[in-house]
Amino acid sequence: MAPYDASGPNVNGIEPRWTSSAKSGVGTALSPACRIWFTLSHGILNEIYYPRVDSACTRDIGLIVTGPDGYFSEEKRDTESVVTTVEDGVPAYRLINTAIDGRYRIIKRIIVDPMRSSLLQQISFEPLEGTIHDYRLYLLAAPHLVNAGYGNTGWVEDYKGTPMLFAAGTGGVSMALAVSGGWRTASAGYVGISDGWQQLQKEARLDPAVARAVDGNVALTGEIDLIGGSDTVTVSLGFGSHSKEAGYNALASLQAGYDGAERSYVADWRAWQDGLLALDEPRAPPPEVNRYRISTAVLATHRPLSFEGPAVASLSIPWGFAKGDEDLGGYHLVWPRDLVETAGGFLAAGASQDALRILAYLRVIQEEDGHWPQNCWLDGEPYWSGIQMDECAFPILLADALRREGVLTGDLLLSYVPMVESAARYVVVNGPVTGEDRWEEDGGFSPFTLAVEIAALLAAADILEIAGQTHNADYLRQTADAWNDQIERWTYVSSDAENAALGVKGYYVRIAPPEIADGSSPADGFVPIKNRPPAESFLPTARVVSPDALALVRFGLRAADDPRILDTVRVIDAQLKCDLPQGSLWYRYTGDGYGEHEDGGPFDGTGIGRPWPLLAGERAHYELAAGRPEVALGLLKTLEQSAGQGGLLPEQVWDQPDVPALGLALGKPSGSAMPLVWAHAEHIKLLRSLRDGAVFDMPPQGVERYVKNKMTAPFVPWRFNNKLSQLSVGKRLRIEVMARAIIRWSVDGWASASDTETSQNGFGIHVAELSCERLPKGGSIAFTFYWPDTDRWEGEDFSVSVVETP
Known part of the structure; x- marks a missing residue:
């Protein structure tokens, strides 16, 4: 075999990239003994996370098939994949990958060993042309053990006489790959230079001399023995804090066998789901898969049992195939907003203790001044530096929801009073102007953020009153009243020429800048989060429309039939509704730039926003509040039919003609995050709301105070961060x-x-x-x-x- 060129600037491997965010499956074991989370896409394993759900350890792990006359076929590119679960709603997967050229089929079952930190694949190879002796099968793995591609070392070595493929990151995490029957040949090289893919392309075999690649972007390749034994093998991937521990876990799982691990894995999941509310009662016609159980599994898969409470926003990196080591976080971070929405999904499904654990986690990571970070790692260390006021208010609403459900009572409730009081203080001191809106973008007066803040102040008032803090409770209610009185002044505008044909008098805008341009007084202490021109000069020229205005109904501040809401709905539908094969979806707001480019190229800081299935769920909740359950049910079906293969809900779907070369199809998931846990939580809440005949998570305080009793404040507040x-x-x-x-x-x-x-x-x-x-x-x-x-x-x-x- 010709020597590999180890010269040039990429001697330690080409620049690493992540992989597709369009997952067809996500899974983990419901056991604290195992700390592995995995994802599937294009028929193979993608990112695998260890030892925490916020730390990715692989790019992907797939198979290569070679044969006579230079035949070379890569599983993820050259097969059509069908993904199913081994039991309804349980995230244990069966993949059938059939070669596009019709020459072979690969059948895989994938789980995590509940007893230890190992992932198991049971792999069967079936020749459709020729015999099994005509083919050779290789496993190719790309370790990213430091949550990045560079900084990895790979090598070939035995553990207790069993040949394994090892990799270790500079941070100490290690992995080991073993196969029943042993690797026939094996290699460890640099990606794009000396890795197994390059070797098989050039020489149709692995070079045993390429057995170690140090501190770079590396790949491990091992040949599965199809000739010496059965056509079905088990591949075990073990993890550990060092290579010997990883080797031990891989071998222990291999020796214990696949079948027993799968039975235990499935039983744990079924036991947890059997304790949930039966929101998966048959519908006519019944869905092809149990989407309720899929959504509950998605929520539970994104949390670590060994690190109680948190859940990440998504086990994916949006447009990951175009991103490298600079994107450490992706969506595998904790967003307090998404986390409270996740807790709401658990609560709607009847898993109240899971929701309570989320509240306990939020109490731990609350900052000293009462706010929560915009997003963070599991241990609470902030990732982005922004502060969003709705994220500072949402945990209060979760505490109150648990109180009203009878979960947070007595001494347990009183133990959360300091958290609620501190958060309420931060909101009243720094609100109502938001740092950024819920989409991490412009700051100012946002209907969504205002709705969350006001509802949270009323909820906090109830909790503080129970704790005997009557004066503080009164102040919070007075502030909520005053802010509620100002919502229209801050965010409602008269109709313009663009909307005149709709017959509307006005509408709520997505966000309006605060009426302050000069900052706060040095002696004041209020912090203006962003300085903007006065609203009067802003609104006529930048009237951005968004479904966010429906939060005023969702959080109980305005009636669904309020004429201003009805007019806003007309404007939203005229400007943001997108009719797709599955039904109507909505864009986030006019002028949104978060999405693929016009030609389908990946978002790179600029792009064009695409429709969000999540917003169909939010619109369905509005329709239910308006007394139209049949419309809400139709939107539920649209939401569910926006899922990708495997029933996972994406962040966005493609809204243009198909672009097959980029895997984009009209109405199907785009390259954004999938699954989006928030969307699955919204799905569960919508099922609960439809069952109950009322919006499940609508706080009652605002409805009673503003919709029914029309309460107003006798004063208007003036502040240095809100100079009315x-x-x-x-x-x-x-x-x-x-x-x-x-x-x-x-x-x-x-x-x-x-x-x-x-x-x-x-x-x-x-x-x-x-x-x-x-x-x-x-x-x-x-x-x-x-x-x-x-x-x-x-x-x-x-x-x-x-x-x-x-």
């Missing part, structure tokens, strides 16, 4: 600052003035109310600040004009 410029007739002006102040104010253009001192409340906010409710329309109130603690005046006057109530 208008005050409705009959309202008082409440000033809220973060330091002791004396407010000098005037209602007659400074011809006379009054001084009012602030008082500090239980959240550390200094509050003063100015009695200006008798001012007529057209009047104004001017004021400034003296800061006693620093003995200085603010040096600027502020004013608020009095207008008619909109």
